[in-house]
Each structure stands twice: as C-alpha cells, then as structure tokens.
Amino acid sequence: MFITNIEAVPGKRITQHLGMVQGNTVRAKHAGRDIMAGLKNIFGGELKGYTELLTEAREEATARMVQQAQAIGANAVINVRYSTSSISAGAAELFAYGTAVVLE
Template identity: 60%
Template sequence: MILSTMEQPAGYRVVRHLGLVQGSTVRSKHLGRDIMAGLKEMVGGELRGYTELLNEARDEATQRLRAAADELGANAIISIRYSTANIGSGAAEVLAYGTAVELAEEPAAS
C-alpha cells in the first residue's frame, strides 16, 4: 500500500477514486508519564514519555487508516493528513485521514 501526503505521487496516476478513509485512536496519559512530565517542565526539554505516546497513537491511527483503505480495495492512500484533539481531561485523539485510490504506474517517458 502506497501512503502519501501528495495528491499524486510521482510516477503514478489515479485510475480509481474510492473515497475518504480515516483511522483514529484515543489515548490517555499514564500517571508515571505525567509525573515525569511535570518534573521535566521545571527544567525544560523534551517530554519523551509524551513523544512516545504520540508516536504510538499516530502509528495505530495509520494502521486503522490502512485497514479502512484495504476494505475498499485501494492500493494507495493519498493526501494523508493527521489531526489531534483533546478529549476530556487527560485524553487525546489522533486522527489520520486521506483519500483511498487505485494507482497505476505511469509509463516511463522515452
């Protein structure tokens, strides 16, 4: 499956548009991460626990996005975007969305 933030990846053309697909996950903070983040805020720097949490959430949302495109028979998802939102106290959603398509390779120019 080709995943791209571009509307039309180089060397390919869209032969069939299958529709909007999305994948999301809602994650909550871990008490241990919150304590470490609070300490880190006092001295500054990266909040690694939250970075890991965001990476895990983004990966899971992407896997769900791919599964939705697979169900439609797509071989690619184009124009992929990510969004985050707070859901109540201590929880956040990561949403991945894009357009499921069938791509074909463009013949090489001679």
C-alpha cells in the same frame, strides 16, 4: 499500500478515487508519564513519554486508516493528514485521514 501526503504519485496514474478513509485512536496519559512531564515542565526538556505516546498513537491511527483503505480495494492513500484533539482531561485523540485510490 502506498501512503503519501501529496495529491498525486509521481510516475503513477490514479485510475479510481474511492473516497476518504480514516483511522483514529484515543490515548490517556499514564500517571508515571504525568509525574515526569511535571518535572520536565519545571526544569525543561523533551517530554519523551509523551513523544512515545504520540508516536504509538500515530502508528495505530495510520494502521486503522490503511485497513479501511484495503477493505474498499485501494492500493494507495494520498493527501494523508493528521489531527489531534483533546477529548477530556488527560486524554487525546489522534486522527489520520486521506483519500483512498487505486494506482495503475
């Protein structure tokens, strides 16, 4: 499966547009990560626990998007975008979406 954030694939021809595909995951904060994040907010620095959480969430949302694209016969997803939103206190959604296509 070819995945890109641009609208076309150089050197390839799009033979079919199959429509939008998407994948998402909702993740909650871990109590240990929250405590460390609170300390980092005081002293400064990267919130590595949250960075790892978002990386895992992005990978899962992308995998779900790819599964949906494969199910409809795509061999590529173009114009991929990511979005995050707060669902509730301590929980956030990561949403991946793009256009499923067939490349020649």
